[in-house]
Amino acid sequence: MKINGAPTRTLWPAADGSGDVEIFDQTLLPHRVEVVRLKTLDHAARAIKDMQVRGAPLIGATAAYGLALVTRGDHTKADLEEAGRTLKATRPTAVNLAWAVDRMLAKVLHAPPTDRREIAYAEAAAICDEDVETCRAIGRHGLALIEAAREKKGGGRVNVLTHCNAGWLACVDWGTAIAPIYAAQQAGIDVHVWVDETRPRNQGASLTAFELGQQGVAHTIIADNTGGHLMQHGQVDLCIVGTDRTTRTGDVANKIGTYLKALAAQDNGVPFYVALPGSTIDWTLTDGIAQIPIEQRDPTELTRITGRLPDGSLAAVDIAAPGSPAANYGFDVTPARLVTGLITERGVCAASEAGLVGLYPERGR
Numbered sequence: 001m002k003i004n005g006a007p008t009r010t011l012w013p014a015a016d017g018s019g020d021v022e023i024f025d026q027t028l029l030p031h032r033v034e035v036v037r038l039k040t041l042d043h044a045a046r047a048i049k050d051m052q053v054r055g056a057p058l059i060g061a062t063a064a065y066g067l068a069l070v071t072r073g074d075h076t077k078a079d080l081e082e083a084g085r086t087l088k089a090t091r092p093t094a095v096n097l098a099w100a101v102d103r104m105l106a107k108v109l110h111a112p113p114t115d116r117r118e119i120a121y122a123e124a125a126a127i128c129d130e131d132v133e134t135c136r137a138i139g140r141h142g143l144a145l146i147e148a149a150r151e152k153k154g155g156g157r158v159n160v161l162t163h164c165n166a167g168w169l170a171c172v173d174w175g176t177a178i179a180p181i182y183a184a185q186q187a188g189i190d191v192h193v194w195v196d197e198t199r200p201r202n203q204g205a206s207l208t209a210f211e212l213g214q215q216g217v218a219h220t221i222i223a224d225n226t227g228g229h230l231m232q233h234g235q236v237d238l239c240i241v242g243t244d245r246t247t248r249t250g251d252v253a254n255k256i257g258t259y260l261k262a263l264a265a266q267d268n269g270v271p272f273y274v275a276l277p278g279s280t281i282d283w284t285l286t287d288g289i290a291q292i293p294i295e296q297r298d299p300t301e302l303t304r305i306t307g308r309l310p311d312g313s314l315a316a317v318d319i320a321a322p323g324s325p326a327a328n329y330g331f332d333v334t335p336a337r338l339v340t341g342l343i344t345e346r347g348v349c350a351a352s353e354a355g356l357v358g359l360y361p362e363r364g365r
């Protein structure tokens, strides 16, 4: 995708060949486009924890490079294992993080120490390249659903509602939930996106709106509580959201508030799709509500808002009653029964074990 007309991914090895990795600091978007250099494991872990990079696929890719950074200096197998634990501890809900760390460790731990650097960087690059192709395929499969929605209404503009940011900023390129929208744009379909602001960190208003604007996709930011009203008035043709972890039975963890959108969609007969790469499926879990760990973050994310002042500087202001406690749950779980279908790189399936195993037969029991 593009920022200010220039094609870019969300992370890349530094052009000077040092092995450093570069990212956009997403905590500054959309107000400032700033590139940050990750030189150490600690930099990578901090970038994930502080959400300079975020979104399930991108934190997995960043963790992969975090391990590669360790292989640049003297290190032992124990150092690599400890680095893996450090990275996994940064954020609990998105399973892509553990998936990427385990994939990297499986490649490098048993390699001769002198080969580890080369192997680690090649594997991290492969994870990134595969993510791009996976998301492109998700876009292709999701496009068919947008085309079907257009046919159903007899042509004209298709209105898609999305929550949080599951676009290219959450991945290496393309995105998961937003990939079908980019595919629709390229296919010449008139598509418009209702962008939930996504309190408390506003990934919708700041990141999804930013990236859709950069790619020239029609969109409108709405307050988080608006979706139900729009659905009641026939203004949403389908919902597409991403996910940070999906169980083998099709329960979906995604940004807090997703569940309420799925309930409203069900009540109004609006199709509710979830887009995900295979790396987001946790094949060990069967009950999302009971088993998926839900991240709780600093309550000040809820009580304080950061934005740009007229002079261009960034500032944070407190918006809550001083002293009132606040609880900041990052994610919720939408049960499979509320999900119309899962859009994966292998096609669209029912949100169920049978549906998922049908697409990933190697995961059958």
Ligand code: MRU
Residues within 6 Å of the ligand: 054, 055, 056, 057, 163, 164, 165, 166, 167, 170, 176, 203, 241, 242, 243, 244, 254, 255, 330
């Ligand atoms: O807390 P974040 O910003 O890392 O959350 C990630 C998200 O944006 C999502 O919940 C998203 O929809 C799934 S990640 C493609």
